[in-house]
Amino acid sequence: MSALALPPEASTIAAHVDHLLYAVVGVTAAVTLAIFATIIAFAIRYRAGSAAPRAEDVPAAQARARRRVEAAWTLVPLALFVAAFAWGARVYVERALPPSDATQLFVVAKQWTWKLQHPGGQREIDELHVARGQPVELVMTSEDVIHSFYVPAFRLKQDVLPGRYTQMWFTATETGRFHLFCAEYCGTDHSRMRGDIVVMEPEDFARWLEGHRGASGMAAQGEVLFREYGCSGCHATQPSAQPGANASVHAPSLAGLYGRPVPLADGSVVKADERYLRDSILLPDKEVAAGYEAIMPSFAGRIGEDEILELIVYIESLSDTKGRPQ
């Protein structure tokens, strides 16, 4: 371990976080030591029986000086606080907004395992292979309770919630094996819900992807599910707006849908992102698109989180732009 017990820096954001940590720890430690030194100095100088001047020996004209000292020890810390806040907020926001060329990977947490899937269909359990230097965005959900995806070497952590997607992005800067910990207490084997992030050089990673390729990529698997679950019966997927086999059912086309704003029946507009797609599958009455009836059945209880993610990747593939939330 390096200075201050920090793990190695293995992501682009880690260095920023560490600089901030050193600065804040440095200043707080210095102030703490100054306070302690003052206390000890006073404790010795003004102990009972010493010859130091006492309160009654000191003129009252010190009142103005006192007020200035009090103002100083109020305003200086305040200024330091605001500075620390601002710097921390900047790095925080930077860490939250992924670059547009990030590869999307999918994480499903369940007691007490991490299931990860690459767009090419490669599945991993408790391990995630990534390429050094390649930005990666994790789209995460839980099948049961709240978990938290924590990689100390990246200085990154994000709670993983049931019923919704949370995101975390990173660019690994060092090759090697780095701890993955679950950081939100989730039951009996919370402390065993661990794994590794394996960072490889891009060429090695490409070879790994080839070697572990499943029968098909996530989009292709999603397309299979799209037919199996009957989605293709109502939803068109071609830009030429051909109606589905069941021509009497009026359902929105999914071509080019992903990333676009969608006007809803109640007048509001939402972005067709992962959350919208997931909710449309599980809670179709929640956000009905404008101009359509609320007749889509819910697939809640019939479809697993992994399958939803594959469907989402398929629907994303129907858009030519990969719009990312900015």
Place this chain on the structure above:
Amino acid sequence: MKTAGAQALSTVRTAATRPRTARRPRVAEQFETAVQQRAAATLGMWVFIATETLFFGALFFAYAIARIQAPDDFAQASRHTNLVLGTANTAILLSSSLFMALSVRAAALGTRQAAVGFLVITAALGLSFTGVKLAEYALDYREHLVPLVDFAFDPRHARGALVFFGLYFATTGLHLVHLSIGIALVLGLAWRLLARRPGASAEHVAIAGLYWHFVDIVWIFLYPCLYLVSRA
């Protein structure tokens, strides 16, 4: 040594100036004066009301979040509440507050019998509210609207409706408990006033009034939240 004449004079003077509500209140041993005791009792009730506001406030907050998340379910569920009984109850409770206020005024003026009478009417109206509410619960039960007990609702809205009715029974139940305590308080106070017992004075009536009005105000917020969601 007082002459008989002087004695009579002093009796007259005392009787004219003593409030007719009750004897001078007994000062508990931790207090120095009756004024202090009164101030403490009043402030105590206000602080208690503040805590109660936070109790109900937390439930209202949960209601707000649940309603924002499932507005249609809440609208549908609200339509199944009994508007007639709910509105009747609102009228009953508001009237009871009127009589409570009249009682407080009567007690302050020293008209003890009027104060007792108004208190009794207040309690009677409170009991009416309770009766109507329990009848309403019975009707809700028959319509399968009681969570955990044979709950049945239109499947498209069942999830949110279950939350709505869970909150409905929780909040109205909690309100009913508070109202019952209020009724007991009011009746006890009426009896002590009537029997000229210590522990019953204009100040006690005022403090009971604070509590009663608070219970009423909670209902004033509950009524539109529960009965009027989609009935405009």
Place this chain on the structure above:
Amino acid sequence: MTEAVRAGDGGVLGERGELALHPPASYLEEGFTIRSWLTTRDHKRIAILYALSITLFFFIGGAAATLIRIELATPNGDLVSADTYNKLFTMHGVIMVWFFLIPSIPATLGNFLVPLMIGARDLAFPRLNLASWYIYVAGASFTVAAMILGGVDTGWTFYAPFSTLYSNTHVVWVLAGVFVVGFSSILTGLNFIVTIHTMRAPGLTWFRLPLFVWAQYATSAILVLATPVLAMTLVLVAVERLGGIGIFDPALGGDPLLFQHLFWFYSHPAVYIMVLPAMGVVSEIVACFARNPVFGYRTMAYAIIAIAMLGFLVWGHHMFVSGQSLYAGTVFSLLSFFVALPSAIKVFNWTATLWHGRITYEAPMLYALGFVGLFTIGGMTGLILAVLALDVHLTDTYFVVAHFHYIMVGGAVSAYLGGIHFWWPKITGRLYSDRWARFAAILLFFGFNATFFPQYLLGIAGMPRRYHEYAPEFQTLNVLSSGGAVLLALGYLLPLVYLSWSLVRGARAPANPWDATGLEWRTASPPPKRNFAAVPVVEGPPYAYRPSPAGIVRAREGTA
């Protein structure tokens, strides 16, 4: 003693300034039966009932902590099973927070001292005070029942949906226990607010009150406003758990973040319930042993109020990585820095109280100085956690565990022990061995740092909290921490020994052994049942420690 107090209403000032006409029997001698204790309305006796109860629970919670630290000495889970471990840290948290820390200073020292410090004969509602204690006992019974039935494994934070749907333990019993004990807190707070507003002695204006009273007042405001929200939140958890009504569980249409918002809305102010009374105690002790008025008295009072108010606005800093919006995160971070400012000012003011003082180092002063040191470290690490980008790495790790133990244990418990030692002569009428007490205080300080400082490094290194087993590279720091815990435990056990000894063999205490200001020192040790023979009238500011004109030094011991 130059404090401006005169006896009102026919009383006389004794030689040392006590207000006594004919010294009556002490409150301890008003009835020796158990029944007289269990039906008492005397705030002093109720304080002792509370003291005994919370001490019992402190050691139960401490036993859980001992097992945890023994288990964590090795990376593998070889002492207890994972489920047992999870139950241990849950019960440790539940017991320490709700059955020890929250009642500790308010219900023991607060109950005993607030009426005395304001010159009153009791609290405003003595029967309500006794009821508060019985409610505490009822709540404690539910919790003990849960422990006997096998314990609970949700963590003291009861996060949904684990607590509502997935835990297989007796969650509702503990929820009931905490719900019930919450009413004890609320009623105590109500009692203090009314008492402080309406029963101050003549001449005792707000800005003549001791800071301990200000602290109790602000704490009571938080108790009264925050606890109801916790109560309702726990009810909703129980409703969801028992009835499957989806408030927090997404599978039932609920929102797991709603639970966190509701829970932390109470639980953040709760930490100020735990620390503000400690700050009040420290002000009293530092002023007395430095023989100086507290520096910047008005600022200190305003700081107490500011901490209480701002404390309600920062709960989201427990949720920076929870999935709440970035915008909410930035607002909560900024506000968290603001709430740190009045605390920092208090530390500076305590330091400045030493300036030009005449300082002695009896045990209470050592505990109080220990508080200042450990609270400063804990507070600084709180600032580190308030920095958004740093919190992402450090939240849910041992860094947070170390931070709150520095404040709660290094801070609040040290102050509690300091207060017990400071007011022990007043409460019991006995003196204890200062030599043993100083040794215990120093042992505690070093044991505490040895136990918890390594945990900051563990957090920075990435060890998550609530881990039964951990990666082997964390072992060295864990062993250091467990070793330190041995010293800490000794530091806690020692006072039990010499304080109990003092009850039996200690010298009788005079009314004012520390030559302290404050109305509580103007009556006998221990006080009579009605506190004062005559109600005092206050004519000057508190902390009148400034000695008389130059040349006269008041000796501490042996003053007639």
